[in-house]
Amino acid sequence: MNKLQFLHHFHHARQIAPEHDYPLPESGRPAAVLLPIIERGTSLNVLFTVRASHLKHHGGQISFPGGKLEPSDKDLIHTALRETHEEIGIPPSQVEIIGQLPRYRTISRYDVLPYIGFVQGPINLVLDHNEVAQTFEVPLLYLMDKNNHLIHWVTRKNKHYPIYFIPWQDKNIWGATAAFVRNLSNHF
Numbered sequence: 001m002n003k004l005q006f007l008h009h010f011h012h013a014r015q016i017a018p019e020h021d022y023p024l025p026e027s028g029r030p031a032a033v034l035l036p037i038i039e040r041g042t043s044l045n046v047l048f049t050v051r052a053s054h055l056k057h058h059g060g061q062i063s064f065p066g067g068k069l070e071p072s073d074k075d076l077i078h079t080a081l082r083e084t085h086e087e088i089g090i091p092p093s094q095v096e097i098i099g100q101l102p103r104y105r106t107i108s109r110y111d112v113l114p115y116i117g118f119v120q121g122p123i124n125l126v127l128d129h130n131e132v133a134q135t136f137e138v139p140l141l142y143l144m145d146k147n148n149h150l151i152h153w154v155t156r157k158n159k160h161y162p163i164y165f166i167p168w169q170d171k172n173i174w175g176a177t178a179a180f181v182r183n184l185s186n187h188f
């Protein structure tokens with residue numbers, strides 16, 4: 001799949017139902033992530049981060065660059081781009097935002113808005129090791145194939161909630177990050 005094919009699938013006219021999130025009783029804290037897509041020849045890859053293991057929240061987990069809305073941020077796009085630059089060194093000028101996915105509420109009480117952006121090369125990643133231990137890429141075609149997605153249902157307070165998993169090599173993409181990928185795959 002190339003960039004033009006991706007854009008054709010993503011910017012279609014049909015309505016896409018979002019995956020189930022965690023129903024918060026009140027508004028969560030606003031946050032944003034960037035789902036970075038990188039062109040590698042004629043194929044597209046998605047860039048993931050592995051959070052530093054010493055972090056208090058979600059240490060060692062796979063995520064997209066992003067974080068909570070700061071008072072100095074103009075909007076949530078600014079949050080996603082600022083955090084991407086801080087965490088992995090990709091400047092905002094190298095990212096072409098092409099859209100967003102549905103807002104996703106997490107059990108940790110965040111309302112996360114995932115933005116999709118093409119990263120223009122050449123790419124020189126500079127990791128903030130206080131936040132990110134490493135990065136890796138997964139082919140977009142693999143991620144869009146729902147045969148590669150697993151769903152585990154859990155019960156909390158007598159209600160059933162899905163937890164999404166996407167295994168890749170020695171990694172396990174799960175939780176909100178996998179749900180963002182799953183929401184994107186609903187376009188294909």
